[in-house]
Amino acid sequence: MSAPTTHRSAEEIGRTALGPRPLPELGEQRAAADLSTVDTVLANGLRVIAVRRSSVPLVEVRLRVPFGDPAASSVGSTHAARAEVLANTVLTGTASRSRVDVDTELALVGGELDAVVDPERLAFSGNALVSGLDTVLDVLRDALTGATYPAEEVERERARLVERIRLARSQPNVIAREALQRHLYGDHPFAKEMPEADEVAAVTRDDVLALHASAVLPRGSVLVVVGDVEPDAAVRAVEGALGGWTGEGAAVSLSPLPVVEGGDVLLVHRPGAVQSQIRLAGRGLVRTDPRYPALQIANLVFGGFFSSRLVENIREDKGYTYSARSHPEFTPEGATLLVDADTASEVTAAALLETRYELGRLGLVPPSESEVDTARRYAIGSLLTATSSQGGLASFLVNLAGLGLGIEWFTGHPDRLAAVTVEQVAEAALEFFAPSSFTGVLVGDAELLAPQLRALGGVSLP
Incomplete structure (x- = not known):
């Protein structure tokens, strides 16, 4: 019968007869200063940042659309509720693609595309194999310029949102975050990170279509592409796909917040x-x-x-x-x-x-x-x-x-x-x-x- 194994502490393992084992010196830590990159603005006002990072044959896409409430000073604004429903349904169908089509086309290039929103911005996040960049950009173009917000999808996602909001509002961390935001910023739209459930329940398909037409705009927005692709080629791909994305005016940024001051x-x-x-x-x-x-x-x-x-x-x-x-x-x-x-x-x-x-x-x-x-x-x-x-x-x-x-x-x-x-x-x-x-x-x-x-x-x- 073998003797029982004696477990040693980390301190014991790190010691020798001559004392503690010396730790190796950390090497110099520096950001990569030689990244190949292009930072430009397209004719429609969309800023494009393309960076080559060739570690793996993939590409990542991020789109940020400023999404402030243009009626921030209006009492009873429902912008936050409409924005949440929009973000949850913008990829559920276009004139040429159903929700299943969107998911299938992205899956065939090893990709995905999601959308989220907060008081500051509407954000799209996607990735794919390098060979699938054009597909991701085309799906994104289709959603930006032709999302139809099918009635059944709006109804389904709206119901899910209502339940999620009601559940979230029972969580201590959410209660604390909302209380802090109100305490710091009062009625500023930045403080309203989550709409009320009844506001979301009242959002209609027409509300979402109108918000998309007025607020999902290229001017003031920024798209980032990082992956195993030459930056100039990435910019050309973006311009080919999104150059036709247009709209009146610029995306709305939030107004500055009041300075936080000490107190009770x-x-x-x-x-x-x-x-x-x-x-x-x-x-x-x-x-x-x-x-x-x-x-x-x-x-x-x-x-x-x-x-x-x-x-x-x-x-x-x-x-x-x-x-x-x-x-x-x-x-x-x-x-x-x-x-x-x-x-x-x-x-x-x-x-x-x-x-x-x-x-x-x-x-x-x-x-x-x-x-x-x-x-x-x-x-x-x-x-x-x-x-x-x-x-x-x-x-x-x-x-x-x-x-x-x-x-x-x-x-x-x-x-x-x-x-x-x-x-x-x-x-x-x-x-x-x-x-x-x-x-x-x-x-x-x-x-x-x-x-x-x-x-x-x-x-x-x-």
Whole structure:
């Protein structure tokens, strides 16, 4: 009979008789600066960014159509509801293709095409074998210029949306997100990420057809193609397929959001909740601001990855939460810093106290050289990892384009991160992470939370 196997810990495995095994030095991390690319605007106003990345014989396509509410100032606007039904039915039929035809043609070239919408944009995402690029573009053209929105498809998808919305509105994270958006932005259309179920139920096929005709426009939109194809050839393919996509005016972008200002956290009552959602927000910086790289690193040190101060405090040390993080959100012509944590009700006040403590400590006890270096490596590495695939690069570039940026920002960002000093990170930490600079919401059972939160202060109780 063999002796039982002895399991060794990671620390034991990493040690030798002479001490810990040395870790190899990380290699230099740099974005690919020699990408073959074309960035141009077609005669119809559509911006096209084509990038060759020949890792696999595939091609990725991303189309971003600004989709702001032109009647944003009107009381009772149903734009969000109509936009949701449009996004869910735009690929369900044209004058020449049924839903089955669309799916079949794409499948034959190893491809797919989907559409989603939010308050800022209508987005199409597709991919295929390189040999299927023309097919994907032709299906996209057909949907953009000739979607018929079959009545039975509109009815079916509308019913599904109503059920999904009703289910989503019972989820704590959705409740917290909607409460935070209303608290920060009031009635601005950006705050309405999900329409009401009864608004969706009232949308008709004629509503969707009218919205498509008035809002699905090439001027102001951007299409990104990334794959094993020469950029000039990709642009010619796009022009051949989408050059006839026309429309009056330009796609509507959202108006700028109000600047986030610090203040009390709003307690949102959720009766019977055994967990609470802490959602804080403060002012951030747009990616083109010279201080942004320093702020990005400061945010990582605070709560932007697993080795951050916030995670170490309220997750690892005190066990108040399984997940805590801070991250930037880029909004129309601005940016915010968001802090998220979910906690058990009995430790909610303590978790909020420790979160505020870590915010203040970041400015008063600035990140060390070691912390900055670790966060810097993580920032560069995560950027390169996220954009290492064709799909990741395509999605990243179309989001940059929506902010008015191009591939030059991507290729130059690792060098900007590498140039950030410890002193610059300390300045960003002191300026942007003061507890008084943040506001937000806390969703939970007010009857359980109110006594401790009242004693803690800085919380508006219902």
